[in-house]
Amino acid sequence: MSHSTAPSPRTVLLRGGEVHSPADPFATAMVVEGDTLAWVGSEGAADSFADGVDEVVHLEGALVTPAFTDAHVHTTATGLALTGLDLAGATDLADALARIRAHAAAHPHDRVLLGTGWDSSAWPEGRHPSRAELDEAAGGRALYLSRIDVHSGLASTALLDRVPDVTQLTGYAPASPLTGDAHHAVREAAHRDLTPVQRREAQRAARAHAASLGVGSLHECAGPEISGTDDLAELLALAEEESGPRVFGYWGEAVATAKEAQAIRELGVLGAAGDLFVDGSLGSHTAHLSRPYADEAHTGLAHLDTDTVAAHVAACTEAGLQAGFHAIGDAALETVVAGVALAADRLGIARIRAARHRIEHAEMLTERTLAAFAEYALTASVQPGFDAAWGGRDGMYAARLGDERARTLNPLAAMQRAGVPLAVGSDSPVTPLGPWAAVRAAAFHRTPEHRISVRGAFTAHTRGGWRAVGRDDAGVLVPGAPADYALWSAGELVVQTPDDRVAGWSTDPRSGTPGLPDLTPGGQLPVCLRTVVGGRTVYAGPNE
Known part of the structure; x- marks a missing residue:
């Protein structure tokens, strides 16, 4: 994809592609002014804008869509899985333990080893690692492993020893994964040992990965049993300071009075x-x-x-x-x-x-x-x-x-x-x-x-x-909407339905329905070429 640039672009014309817009189902071009979408229309009409813009992006057939919003994310945990110990791909118990050993060897100075994604229901053995196996794989160090659904976890002896009276908490059983209060207490103890540098690196990694997938907004679902107020505050500050996907915060704590609700509001959440x-x-x-x-x-x-x-x-x-x-x-x-x-x-x-x-x-x-x-x-x-x-x-x-x-x-x-x-x-x-x-x-x-x-x-x-965050004017490519969009290499566009009794898709232009990529299972998913949030590029693919 080629483009001509001007310093500090204020107005951008994108042309020569497929623009997914209900304002014009046949749109091939659009204009962005600052952080707002200004116009959507045809290639022929785009000529009238060409001399008055600061940047022209030649789409070369690429698909333009609104950027995606992921409505439920745990950003720091996502980043830790990207940068640390991810057991989601472990094929069996032995593979999981080998991954723990390798991670421990590669991170000799971490105060606690953190991992996520294990799912013993998919392993041939049909069981999770025992405490003794975890202790051996971690070399006697503190280790916390969140199950794939994050509602139970495993911990080494060294980590359990950091939680007073853990054996008396609801959800503790010597040979079973931790659930309930025991799980929350052990997870909190593990996350306390994350340094600010580790946390920020994880948050940056998660936002960068999201941007590379065409995600322009994240709903961070934080809470006292998931993360902490420091983690949430640092993430919201990072999103304000650095370019990347927007972050809308939620805090999962029950309130019963106006005063308690006001305390939640002061966290900067919706x-x-x-x-x-x-x-x-x-x-x-x-x-x-x-x-x-x-x-x-x-x-x-x-x-x-x-x-x-x-x-x-x-x-x-x-x-x-x-x-x-x-x-x-x-x-x-x-x-x-x-x-x-x-x-x-x-x-x-x-x-x-x-x-x-x-x-x-x-x-x-x-x-x-x-x-x-x-x-x-x-x-x-x-x-x-x-x-x-x-x-x-x-x-x-x-x-x-x-x-x-x-x-x-x-x-x-x-x-x-x-x-x-x-x-x-x-x-x-x-x-x-x-x-x-x-x-x-x-x-x-x-x-x-x-x-x-x-x-x-x-x-x-x-x-x-x-x-879901109270904005009806966004998430769609129409004039006046925020300039949050993504460019895709997507192949042929179709109108695809879930009804097997009739033709499942159509390319008939008379339908007046904007097309989307063919997502039939087994086919290749679209590849993100660029993600833009508020008119600013937050991801550009290797060929950009």
Whole structure:
């Protein structure tokens, strides 16, 4: 791709490509003035701008789309997985232990060894490393390993010894992964030993990686049981100081009064939302279910009750903050909608709807809870990558729930039909950053009746993320929108639907529908050439 430049460009003309814009489904050019999109139109009309701009970008057929928004990210943890010990690719127990040994040898001065991504359900041995095996692999040093879903973890003896009375905390068992209070305490102890330099390097790595994938905004889901206020403050400051994806912060802590809500606001976040845990995860057997797991004789963990949810939603609504919760199991989601209903009885449904409260994951929706999401305009912050990783008859969901219940999970099509606002994210590092892979996972859901169109998934991963933070004017290439966009090498553009009964895609221009890349499984995903945020280039590919 070639381009001509001028010093300190203020106005940019992009031409000769495919511009994905509802303002003009056949657009091939656009003009950016400062940090705002000024015009979208045809190649012929672009000639009238050519002499009055500071920079001309010749797209050479590249696709231009809005930059993606990842609506659920743990930025520091993502960066640590990128720069440190990532066990997501471990093929078996021996491979995981070998990776731990290699990481320990390569980082002799780290005060604590941190890793993420292990998933013993996918290993032939079907078990996690024992404490003795961890101690040996780490050379007797402090080691913390977060499970892929981040709701349980493993620790070496040296790290456990740093947590007073850990054996008395809920969620501790000598031969099992840590859950509940024990897990939170051990994770906090591990993260305390991160130096500011380590943290900043991890945050920079995560933002740079996101930018390289065409992601222009991240919703950071922080909280006292995930990270800390220092981590959040440093990340928000970094996003202000250095170019890269925007960061919208959330802090997952329950409030019940206006004073508590104000304290949350002073953290610089949009809401007391994100990972405010009503329950845990399916993989760790901690999601709260109405009936026992298929492979364990219990129903998981309930962290909040209906009254606490109601008080939190009411306090946030009155303070002008978004409220939100992490809720996965059907029982947890019942708790959430019952609490929201109580808050609506107190404040009026109009105020609840206007606040745009949000629920993370929302995997086990029933007809009743789905209807309540629509009634109260609750945004569902969903992760299609979860289904790609754990769905299907042979997946983790089926092992935990049985096939019948597993087939109900992540009902994206039903949410869309009901009018539930959708915002797509990754929950990285739980599943990797990768927006086109997420769009593909939504369009080719392992349960066919839950599939949505590529266009619907794309919209939820672009405009939906902005709407989730209260902005209706962004995430789309129309005049007046923020100049957040990405350039792609994408191949032929099509209009792709999830309906196998009819032709699945069309290139007929008479449809008047802007095309998107063909995301049929097995095909190559688009490659990002450039990412621009607020009119500033934050990623340029090697050929730029």
